[in-house]
Amino acid sequence: MRPLERFIDELPGITEGASDRLLQYLCVVQNRYSHVSSTAVQLLSERLHIPPVQILAVVDFYTFLHRQPRGDFDIRFSDNITDRMLGSGPLFKRMCENLKVKPGQPRADERVSVDLTSCTGICDQGPALLVNGLVISRLNQERVDKMVGLIEAGTPVSDWPESFFLVEDNIQRQDKLLSREFVSGDALETLVLKGNDDLLGWLHDSDLRGRGGAGFKTATKWRMCRDAPADKRYVVCNADEGEPGTFKDRVLLSSYADCIFEGMTLCAGIVGAKQGFIYLRGEYLYLRTALEQTLQKRRDANRLGNNILGQQGFDFDIEIHLGAGAYICGEESALIESLEGKRGIPRNRPPFPVTSGYRNFPTVVNNVETFVAAARIAALGADWFRSSGTKVSSGTKLLSVSGDCARPGIYEYPYGVSVRQVLEDCGASDAQAVQVSGAAGATIPAREFDRKIAFEDIPTGGSFMIFNQQRDLLEMVQNFTRFFSHESCGFCTPCRVGGALMQDLVEKVMVGHATRYDLQEMKNIGQVMQETAHCGLGVTAPNSVLDTLDKFPDIYSKRLVNRSFEPAFDLDASLEVSRRITGRDDEGAHIRHEK
Numbered sequence: 001m002r003p004l005e006r007f008i009d010e011l012p013g014i015t016e017g018a019s020d021r022l023l024q025y026l027c028v029v030q031n032r033y034s035h036v037s038s039t040a041v042q043l044l045s046e047r048l049h050i051p052p053v054q055i056l057a058v059v060d061f062y063t064f065l066h067r068q069p070r071g072d073f074d075i076r077f078s079d080n081i082t083d084r085m086l087g088s089g090p091l092f093k094r095m096c097e098n099l100k101v102k103p104g105q106p107r108a109d110e111r112v113s114v115d116l117t118s119c120t121g122i123c124d125q126g127p128a129l130l131v132n133g134l135v136i137s138r139l140n141q142e143r144v145d146k147m148v149g150l151i152e153a154g155t156p157v158s159d160w161p162e163s164f165f166l167v168e169d170n171i172q173r174q175d176k177l178l179s180r181e182f183v184s185g186d187a188l189e190t191l192v193l194k195g196n197d198d199l200l201g202w203l204h205d206s207d208l209r210g211r212g213g214a215g216f217k218t219a220t221k222w223r224m225c226r227d228a229p230a231d232k233r234y235v236v237c238n239a240d241e242g243e244p245g246t247f248k249d250r251v252l253l254s255s256y257a258d259c260i261f262e263g264m265t266l267c268a269g270i271v272g273a274k275q276g277f278i279y280l281r282g283e284y285l286y287l288r289t290a291l292e293q294t295l296q297k298r299r300d301a302n303r304l305g306n307n308i309l310g311q312q313g314f315d316f317d318i319e320i321h322l323g324a325g326a327y328i329c330g331e332e333s334a335l336i337e338s339l340e341g342k343r344g345i346p347r348n349r350p351p352f353p354v355t356s357g358y359r360n361f362p363t364v365v366n367n368v369e370t371f372v373a374a375a376r377i378a379a380l381g382a383d384w385f386r387s388s389g390t391k392v393s394s395g396t397k398l399l400s401v402s403g404d405c406a407r408p409g410i411y412e413y414p415y416g417v418s419v420r421q422v423l424e425d426c427g428a429s430d431a432q433a434v435q436v437s438g439a440a441g442a443t444i445p446a447r448e449f450d451r452k453i454a455f456e457d458i459p460t461g462g463s464f465m466i467f468n469q470q471r472d473l474l475e476m477v478q479n480f481t482r483f484f485s486h487e488s489c490g491f492c493t494p495c496r497v498g499g500a501l502m503q504d505l506v507e508k509v510m511v512g513h514a515t516r517y518d519l520q521e522m523k524n525i526g527q528v529m530q531e532t533a534h535c536g537l538g539v540t541a542p543n544s545v546l547d548t549l550d551k552f553p554d555i556y557s558k559r560l561v562n563r564s565f566e567p568a569f570d571l572d573a574s575l576e577v578s579r580r581i582t583g584r585d586d587e588g589a590h591i592r593h594e595k
């Protein structure tokens with residue numbers, strides 16, 4: 001038997017019915033052979049009974065999978081704006097020059113490839129990169145030069161200095177969730193003692209809302225899943241954490257994993273699920289072994305597996321599912337598609353995952369931090385949780401603070417904390433703006449620093465990137481528009497085309513070729529995207545452009561080709577002509593009808 005064929009036949013559980021595991025198998029093959037060859041595609045197709053074209057579509061969808069070999073040392077520099085602010089650009093150039101590689105292409109000897117990738121979630125310890133999927137933090141010239149030497153000497157990554165791979169938790173402020181010691185099993189014992197209805201009542205009384213961004217009430221979500229008629233239910237922990245500038249889930253996964261799994265098991269007990277998944281972003285591969293060990297400890301302690309805590313029929317286990325570099329897979333329906341081994345294309349909603357999720361069964365999808373909060377509430381009570389925060393936003397929020405400040409890291413605050421307070425605490429004395437909630441979020445100028453982090457004022461998944469007075473905010477906007485253009489799944493036109501046009505226009509401004517007409521065009525495109533895109537990615541993608549056009553108009557106007565130029569072209573008149581010709585009242589409505 002050929003080695004590749006043997007390798008594929010030895011993949012755990014590879015049978016006709018295992019098509020859901022396709023992405024996991026592809027990751028293993030990519031990792032072993034540095035690409036997914038056409039032979040591998042053929043073999044997987046035969047074993048899993050999936051057409052080769054479908055497998056190729058999956059390979060092409062995920063950034064970390066390739067049809068052509070990558071170098072033995074596959075390097076990807078994190079390209080978030082915070083990495084850039086810490087000097088990743090010159091380090092990337094230095095590495096490419098010293099290794100004599102062209103960005104994005106393997107060197108002729110196939111020993112090394114160097115490329116960029118979206119934010120790796122190490123913004124507090126950047127600049128960062130991935131080498132063969134593993135994180136290297138705190139890059140500087142010395143570290144880059146050492147890496148070049150190790151690569152040229154052919155030293156396997158497993159023999160590289162351990163210090164390269166050090167990622168610290170960097171918790172700068174603890175509050176309710178992080179400060180108290182978590183006693184494994186406490187939440188589940190309360191569940192056994194009080195019963196499902198009482199626990200769901202506690203969760204309801206706590207007013208816990210999802211920490212992943214949208215802020216849906218957790219008790220409502222769990223109740224809907226429990227009450228949906230079905231034979232099976234699933235629990236999914238969303239650990240995709242792809243929003244640029246967000247790294248709080250990384251810390252929870254690294255040091256609070258037992259509490260996350262307790263929250264998932266609690267949810268399973270309440271909704272009646274037997275199987276759970278943690279969807280771990282590919283960039284956090286380095287956390288996988290420790291997570292597996294924590295799962296095993298919980299199995300050994302009868303907190304996972306059959307008859308949990310001796311309760312007949314309380315059966316639940318958790319599987320880790322690895323992502324492969326696709327931001328869109330954080331969107332819950334795209335995540336479910338990916339869990340099923342497919343491309344991460346967001347589904348039409350409704351139906352929502354709570355009634356029709358994984359394999360079309362009712363599924364709870366929650367953020368990592370939400371499960372931690374739920375486990376704490378079960379152990380310590382709703383009043384304990386509600387005693388922090390505001391009327392509308394109970395409890396605390398973890399913030400991932402990065403950018404221009406003395407003490408980047410994780411800050412846990414009661415909801416209602418002002419932007420100004422966070423800036424003071426992290427040592428940011430010269431802030432011009434804060435980008436809250438990542439590339440998809442809001443740009444907060446200095447005059448709004450008294451606003452509060454809360455669902456009723458500035459809601460956030462947790463990203464808090466600071467820009468001082470010397471920064472050019474247009475570089476931030478450029479970085480974000482590139483990010484969205486790259487991460488668009490391509491399914492719908494407003495996002496696929498609008499995102500690319502927006503990127504072009506921002507670059508046109510950047511190089512000083514834009515006019516006022518281009519700025520108006522950016523507003524128009526942004527509006528169409530917000531109104532007509534199929535999912536949250538496309539809806540939020542223009543936010544940074546629209547926000548900065550509104551709040552920081554100078555960063556655009558000072559670059560215009562002819563500042564006194566006013567568009568000779570009258571947009572409203574032109575739209576009116578178009579309406580008369582096409583007979584359509586409104587272009588946005590037309591696009592909506594097509595959907």
Ligand SMILES: Cc1cc2nc3c(=O)[nH]c(=O)nc-3n(C[C@H](O)[C@H](O)[C@H](O)COP(=O)(O)O)c2cc1C
Binds near residue numbers: 213239333367370
């Ligand atoms: C493009 C996009 C990316 C997202 N990425 C994440 C993510 O990385 N983690 C997350 O928890 N939620 C993410 N979400 C939100 C999820 O769709 C979903 O609302 C969330 O996982 C629900 O959990 P929660 O109720 O605990 O917040 C994303 C949404 C969109 C539109």
Ligand code: SF4
Binds near residue numbers: 490495533536
């Ligand atoms: S909005 Fe973008 S990411 Fe979402 S479905 Fe459309 S193309 Fe895909």
